[in-house]
Structure formats: C-alpha cells, structure tokens
Amino acid sequence: MSGTFDVAAARERFPALKQDQVFLDNAGGSQALGDVIDSITQYLSKTNVQLGASYHTGTISNTKYEQGYQAAAKYMNASRSEIVLGASTTQLFMNLSSALQIPEGSEIILSKMEHETNVKPWLVLADRLKLHVKWWESPKPELKLTPENLKPLLGPKVKFVACTHVSNILGGIHDVSAIAEVVHEAGALFCVDGVSFAPHRRVDVKALGVDFYAFSWYKVYGPHIAVLYASTAAQDHVKPLPHYFNPTKTLEDKLGFAASSYEAVQSIPHIVDYLADKSDAIAAHEGKLQAILLDFLSAREDVTVMGSTSADSAVRVPTISFVVEGRNSRAVVEQADKVSRFGFRWGHFYSKRLCDEVLGLGPEGVVRVSMVHYNTEDEIRELVEVLKKILS
Numbered sequence: 001m002s003g004t005f006d007v008a009a010a011r012e013r014f015p016a017l018k019q020d021q022v023f024l025d026n027a028g029g030s031q032a033l034g035d036v037i038d039s040i041t042q043y044l045s046k047t048n049v050q051l052g053a054s055y056h057t058g059t060i061s062n063t064k065y066e067q068g069y070q071a072a073a074k075y076m077n078a079s080r081s082e083i084v085l086g087a088s089t090t091q092l093f094m095n096l097s098s099a100l101q102i103p104e105g106s107e108i109i110l111s112k113m114e115h116e117t118n119v120k121p122w123l124v125l126a127d128r129l130k131l132h133v134k135w136w137e138s139p140k141p142e143l144k145l146t147p148e149n150l151k152p153l154l155g156p157k158v159k160f161v162a163c164t165h166v167s168n169i170l171g172g173i174h175d176v177s178a179i180a181e182v183v184h185e186a187g188a189l190f191c192v193d194g195v196s197f198a199p200h201r202r203v204d205v206k207a208l209g210v211d212f213y214a215f216s217w218y219k220v221y222g223p224h225i226a227v228l229y230a231s232t233a234a235q236d237h238v239k240p241l242p243h244y245f246n247p248t249k250t251l252e253d254k255l256g257f258a259a260s261s262y263e264a265v266q267s268i269p270h271i272v273d274y275l276a277d278k279s280d281a282i283a284a285h286e287g288k289l290q291a292i293l294l295d296f297l298s299a300r301e302d303v304t305v306m307g308s309t310s311a312d313s314a315v316r317v318p319t320i321s322f323v324v325e326g327r328n329s330r331a332v333v334e335q336a337d338k339v340s341r342f343g344f345r346w347g348h349f350y351s352k353r354l355c356d357e358v359l360g361l362g363p364e365g366v367v368r369v370s371m372v373h374y375n376t377e378d379e380i381r382e383l384v385e386v387l388k389k390i391l392s
C-alpha cells in the first residue's frame with residue numbers, strides 16, 4: 001500500500017483518538033495502539049508470573065516475552081543477542097555508560113543538538129574514565145550535523161561519538177549512515193539517539209551502520225519501554241554488569257538486569273505488526289501534514305521556524321518548533337489551551353544546550369507541534385486557523 005495511507009482506518013486502531021482532544025505532543029509520547037492495550041490487560045490478567053518457570057502458565061509467559069524480544073530485534077534488523085529492552089532510553093544509555101570500556105585519556109565527541117539523554121550518560125562515562133569531551137554543533141541557520149562539520153573534530157584520540165538521528169526540536173533527519181562512515185574511518189564507536197526518528201520511519205541499524213542505537217516504544221505507539229542496540233562487534237567494548245552467576249553472552253545479559261517490564265515487552269509484536277507495511281505511506285502522509293503547517297508558519301514575518309522549512313519527508317519529520325516575535329512561547333501555548341482542542345507544548349524539551357547555546361532562546365524555549373501519522377490534514381488546517389487567531 002505504498003504511497004496511499006488510510007488515516008481513518010489507522011485512527012480506528014487507537015482508542016484515545018475517539019476523544020475530542022487533538023494530540024500534537026506526540027514527540028513527548030504517542031497514543032497507544034488498542035491491540036497493545038488489550039494484550040497488556042490479557043497478559044496481566046492471565047499470565048503474570050515470574051519468567052523462567054517450567055509450569056504451564058510460566059511457559060506461556062516465557063514464550064510471550066521471547067516473542068516480544070524477537071519482534072523488537074527483527075523490526076530494527078538486529079539479532080536477538082544485539083538488543084536489550086529496558087525502562088527508558090535514558091536508563092539504557094546510563095547502563096551502557098557504566099559498562100562501556102574506552103581507554104583512559106581518550107577523547108569523545110558529543111553534540112549540542114541533543115536531548116540531554118544522549119549527553120549526560122557520556123559525561124558520566126568521561127568522568128569515570130578521565131576522557132576529554134569535544135563539542136559538536138551546527139549553528140543557525142543550517143542546524144544540521146554532517147560528516148563535514150564533524151571531520152575537523154575527529155582524530156586518532158577520538159574513541160566515541162554520539163549524536164541524534166532527529167532532534168526532538170528541529171525535526172531534520174541527519175544522514176546517520178554517512179556520519180557513521182567518517183566516525184568509523186577515524187576508529188571511533190558511534191552511538192545514535194533514534195527516539196525522535198523511530199515514530200516516523202523504519203529503523204534499520206545495519207543499513208545505518210551504527211554501533212549503538214536506542215529508541216523508546218512509548219513514542220512508537222506502545223507502552224513505556226525502550227530498546228538499545230549494540231552490534232556484536234561493539235559489544236567487545238561492553239563489560240557485562242550482571243550478578244557473577246548470571247550469563248553474559250547477549251546484550252540483554254550484559255545490561256538488562258531483568259529490568260524490562262514483562263507486560264510491555266510482550267506487547268511489542270502488536271506494534272511491529274501494525275507498522276509492518278506502512279512505512280512509505282506514513283512518510284508520504286506526514287509530508288502532507290507538515291506542508292500545511294510549514295506553509296503557514298513560513299509565510300509569516302513574525303514567526304521563525306527552528307530548522308528546515310522543507311516539507312519533504314526525506315528531509316524532516318513533522319516535529320515543528322517555532323518562536324513568535326514579541327510573544328513568549330508559553331503564552332502562545334496557554335492561549336491555545338484556552339480556546340482550542342489542540343494539545344501542544346512550549347519549552348526546551350530537555351534539549352537545553354540546543355535551545356540555550358545554539359538557538360539562543362529564552363527560558364520559554366519554542367512552541368512545538370509534533371504530529372504523527374494518525375493526525376489528519378483537517379486537524380492541521382484547523383490548527384492553522386487557531387494559530388491565525390492567536391497570533392493576530
């Protein structure tokens with residue numbers, strides 16, 4: 001069904017969308033699929049036992065949990081042994097940071113275009129191993145991380161580079177596979193935060209050529225759980241953290257601590273089934289949604305869109321942030337809350353270094369409207385009418 005997208009049919013799959021509220025804070029968290037909700041109820045109602053047991057109900061739980069792991073791995077094009085599921089992307093990066101082995105005194109490169117999730121764990125790592133941190137950024141108006149602006153920072157002492165696939169403020173898609181190439185030529189490991197990419201496009205960690213990659217299923221139509229990938233080769237640099245008597249072969253063994261919610265893990269096959277054949281159609285539909293809002297915002301003299309104003313879905317995802325001259329972002333959102341059914345937000349969204357140091361914004365940050373495939377063109381046209389009134 002490439003190129004066509006039945007948004008009405010998609011919306012039927014999400015119980016939350018039967019309400020009047022229009023959800024436009026999807027980059028904060030998406031609505032959950034009905035099948036996910038039902039499967040969690042079923043799991044907790046019938047098979048909520050400790051994993052690993054050999055009695056009848058125990059074997060059902062074991063199978064469901066394993067199917068969740070298998071589905072998550074397949075969805076990202078990873079092997080079962082290359083992923084771990086856990087509470088959140090932040091938690092999984094923190095686990096990795098405690099386990100990663102990098103020679104003392106090396107350099108690491110972190111970007112300022114990030115959610116703090118892909119910064120703080122590596123500052124902790126730098127502290128532990130006495131590493132020198134180099135900062136990577138792309139100033140306005142480009143605001144794009146590229147192999148070209150990374151290269152001057154690379155060198156023989158650099159052993160680790162981290163950046164986001166898509167900023168949760170800017171929405172532009174970085175060319176991760178091209179960046180991976182230059183990072184690897186320099187002999188460093190590459191870690192990517194895929195949280196703002198995964199709700200919009202299929203993730204293929206092998207095609208991207210990354211060493212580490214994480215995203216959060218609660219933004220991809222599922223429950224509050226996240227996944228971290230580490231390639232088999234990169235796992236040579238991961239010192240296993242479990243109890244001394246537990247296995248240490250897979251990434252789950254190394255970093256998992258039995259810490260992934262069983263009911264959440266077992267629901268993942270429902271998300272994967274739902275998204276299976278929709279990737280191209282979702283990209284095309286999202287392109288239409290972002291064109292409506294970007295056309296309106298770009299035409300206004302008093303509005304600055306942060307990042308690309310292209311509606312091309314190869315260039316960006318529909319996470320759109322802007323500031324309005326002479327208005328603070330908080331006041332704009334609070335006025336919309338009062339007069340409309342649209343739910344969107346203001347702030348720095350934990351990308352504080354980006355908002356303060358790169359974009360030079362005040363404490364109220366941006367107004368962010370973040371759409372996903374279940375939003376409709378009619379909703380976004382209605383939003384434009386609301387914004388026209390608020391900004392008049």
Ligand SMILES: Cc1ncc(COP(=O)(O)O)c(C=O)c1O
Binds near residue numbers: 088168
């Ligand atoms: C780009 C990005 N990275 C990381 C995170 C943090 O994810 P988690 O809540 O799973 O730790 C977020 C959450 O908003 C995000 O937008």
